[in-house]
Amino acid sequence: MNKTWLIIQREYLVRVKKKSFLLITFLGPLLIAAGLSLVIYLSVKENIQHKVLIIDEKAPAFNNLQDTKNIEFNYGTGMNIGQARGLLFNSDYTCVLYIPRNIENSNVSKLYYKKQPSSSVIRVIEDKVENVVEELKLKQYNISREAFYDVKTNFVLNSIKFTKNGEEEKLDKAASYVGFFFGAMIYIFIFLYGIQVMRGVIEEKSNRIVEIIITSVKPFQLMMGKIIGVALVSLTQFLLWIILTSGILTAVQSTIFKDYYDPAAIAVQTQVTPDIAAEIQKENVNQNKFDLLDPNNIINRTNWPLMIGLFIFYFLGGFLLYSALFAAVGSAVDNETDTQQFMLPVTLPLTLAYVLSSSIVDNPEGPIAFWLSIIPFTSPIAMLVRVAIGIGDGGIPVWELVLSMALLVVGFLVTVWIAAKIYKTGILMHGKKVSYAELWKWIVYN
Amino acid sequence: MNSILDIKGVSKFYTSHTALDQVDLSISPNKIFGLLGPNGAGKTSLIRIINQITGPDEGALFFNGEPLQIHHQKNIGYLPEERGLYKKMKVGEQALYLAQLKGMSKSEAMASLKEWFEKFEISGWWNKRIDELSKGMQQKVQFIVTVMHRPQLLILDEPFSGFDPINAKLIRDEILKLREEGTTVILSTHNMESVEEICDDIALIYQSKKILEGSIRDVKEARSGNEFSVTYQGDHMAFAKALWIDAELKETKTIINNKHCSTIKLADNKTPNDLLNAIIPHVNVLGLEKVTPSMNDIFIDRVNEINQGNHE
Known part of the structure; x- marks a missing residue:
């Protein structure tokens, strides 16, 4: 031995x-x-400053989108989409956000860009537009925001294992x-x-x-x-x-x-109250189950x-x-x-x-x-x-x-x-x- | 006779052949024992059994009278024919490791290694890696690793192969010195010259059997026939004519001009005196000497006898 x-x-x-x-x-x-950090960094962080030109066919519904840390919104008053796209290459605008007239029905708008914006930038813009669209619809149907949140359902199906002892546990x-x-x-x-x-x-x-x-x-x-x-x-x-x-x-x-998890930081970023920011943070978490x-x-x-x-x-x-x-x-x-x-x-x-x-x-x-x-x-x-x-x-x-x-x-x-x-x-x-x-x-x- | 190692009726079988067949050997202490035989005779198999690398299929071995056991390994030193060390390891570290595996404590091993390194004048190599040393230097380290634990029995398999003449002499001197100090040495080789130089006793292994054993002197005496070499001056034809029927002229070599040297084999009942009486009238005898066979001759003769025996 x-x-x-x-x-x-x-x-x-x-x-x-x-x-x-x-x-x-x-x-x-x-x-x-380093590899993991790089992947996460690239997907979370956007270091390019975006300057978005909004062409709003429903003017002036979208004229008060709030800027965030790296997105600046500019309202293109009196401009049509053709002019705006022409402008894209002859100005420092990075994107053109096109709000079509029928946006409440189609639920679609277009974002023209020179360089692919990160998914987080797109998400922020998406959320903001979605909010305004919701607002438009609420007005149209004459529903209060509180009632809307009450009705809006985030349904979850829990699959549960049933054992002999009658105890239940999630698989x-x-x-x-x-x-x-x-x-x-x-x-x-x-x-x-x-x-x-x-x-x-x-x-x-x-x-x-x-x-x-x-x-x-x-x-x-x-x-x-x-x-x-x-x-x-x-x-x-x-x-x-x-x-x-x-x-x-x-x-x-x-x-x-640090900012990614901090509700206060999210609040600043997305211009919402810390309460809602905490919700968003939780949602981020749910969406990214395998995020290290x-x-x-x-x-x-x-x-x-x-x-x-x-x-x-x-x-x-x-x-x-x-x-x-x-x-x-x-x-x-x-x-x-x-x-x-x-x-x-x-x-x-x-x-x-x-x-x-x-x-x-x-x-x-x-x-x-x-x-x-x-x-x-x-x-x-x-x-x-x-x-x-x-x-x-x-x-x-x-x-x-x-x-x-x-x-x-x-x-x-x-x-x-x-x-x-x-x-x-x-x-x-x-x-x-x-x-x-x-x-x-x-x-x-x- | 109390021997350090007794091998009794040892056989070793492999699936396709028999490596050793009922070999008996007795190694006397404080001697250099030559284990001779051609390649493939079974020498390495026997050595591995003595080292307990493998076990015999039949027979038994006794070390100092006790049945050979694992703990005897620390009393045995072994230099294999094909040898090597960890190439990337440092000389000192490696020697220390192998010494501890042999059962020495670290301090004992240090003391012994220091002594040997000084004796071989290689103290400066302690922290060198093996692959930084020349082949000859590696051989020195290898020898030290074999003897550092002061084994009672040292087994050297073809120890001189691979050594340059200077190192070979160093090793030979060291082997003789170890014998003086009480070590018993088994020297396995097919190099007959080295055997005659330093061995006391020999055994000859051939086709997995022992075919000859004894002290070199006894073996030579026993194997030398009634043969003499005569140096003389005169006509070698006259010399040949002078020989009678009981004397056989084996060969004649001319030294210079009319000086010759002839080898004569006498019949068993004749003596050198009879020979001298016969030839003195014809030639001028310069010298007469009994012919003793070299180990090489004995080896070959014995092998030939065995082969003839097999054919009969």
Whole structure:
């Protein structure tokens, strides 16, 4: 055990001290955060000042649209749309808003632009025009605004799962996306680090140090030491990524995008009272369920300790299982180019689980989801997608989770046992292309 | 005789062939033991069994009288024929790691390594990566890694291959010194010259069987026939005529002009005196010497005997 510990230490330290590890660990979150921030920034923020010329055929109904921080409205009195469009290229106007005479009936107006305005700018203009149109209609039908708000219905259909105990819980499909994210992380990490185990084995075999080491420790200790050492490296990287990425995103959110969540800021932007602004803010939130920046979305509804706990369990289980296979593949070849023939059967189930996990998101309790989350080769990815919707009532049955975890443990024990047999023979075999038949002999006769 | 390592009836079977067939060997302490045999004879299989990398399918091994067990690994040092180290790791770090795997504490390992690094004058390399060293330098590190834990039994598989003559001599001297200090050495090789130079005892493995064993002196004595080489001055035809039926002229080499050297094999009941009596009247004898076969000859003779035996 002591010697296995020495091997784990070496495998861990050698990799953690590598420049490439430090680079990926610290640059990774920066890149992820920068990418996410950029996407959000571009979709939320509009740094171009818009100068909108309004051509109002219902004049003067639209002559008092209030300017916002980056939109300035100008009323084109006595101008027709043809003149206005002509003006667009010979002035600093960025858009022409055309209000047709029949706007109350058609509910359509046109915005001509030189450069595509962002969706948020369009939304602001849309809201303002909509408000005026509503006002026109209210007057036409002689309805008060209060009565209108009373009548206006924002209907919601809640789909609710009914369980034996009579308790009800909402089936949270959105949560499956959190599971999908964790499943994808497991897929990437098993691949990335499983290959590292394989490379490590090939390195030791090809530079022949393995023959010296196994006169001090058992081949099994060497293999397990390597697998555990690399697993710890990957967990280190994962945790650092989580911490760094969330740190950076929090920082970005609390500085650059502060206005987006602040009702006061929204009030200023859209010229409404803070009460209505709070409503708008809530609505923003509802519309953008998967917006990472959203404080009330699935990120906050997710049971993080459970998810991270299960992630670590399934990652370790899956990693032990797959990296044992990767180690066996590494031991059976002389160099990395020879690994091709053995890689496909190893990577196939993993990739299959990953590819099918989007269908599990759609139907987390269907037969595909069930079987993939029970079979140890696919359960690390499939089960994480499923557990995100919850466990027990409203989620997946507890027995399925227990069975899946137990089978994963059994699965990795069996895989490690088989891999160790191949490994033991393979590391001492040189200069010979090994066939599947031979691998089978190594397993059976050892 | 109390031996450090006893190998009793060891066999090893692979799916397609037998690597070792009922091999018995006894290695005396404080000796250099030459394990000889052509490539593929089973030497490496035997060495791996002694190192407990693999187990025997039949038979048993005893280390200092105890059945060979995993904890004996720390008393054994092994230099494989195909050798290497972690290329990207620093020399000192790597040696320390391997020493700890052998069961040394960190401080013990440091002390021992310091001593060896000074002896080989490589203290300055401690923080260099292996791939920054020349091949010869790597070999030195490799040797240190083999002996740093002061093993009682040192197993060297083709230790001189890959070393330049200077380093080979350094290693040879070090092996002899280790024997002086009480280490037993098993030296596996097919290089017969090095065997004659430094081995005390030998065993010959051929086609997975042991076909010869003993001290070099005994083996040579036993294998040397009634053969003599005579240096003389005179007519070599006259010399040949002087020989009688119980003396066979094997070969004659001319040294210069009428000086020759002939090898004669005598019948078992004849002595050198009989030979001298016969030839003195005809030629001027300059010298007479008993012919002892080289290890190479013994090796080849023994192998030929086995092959003939197989054919009969």
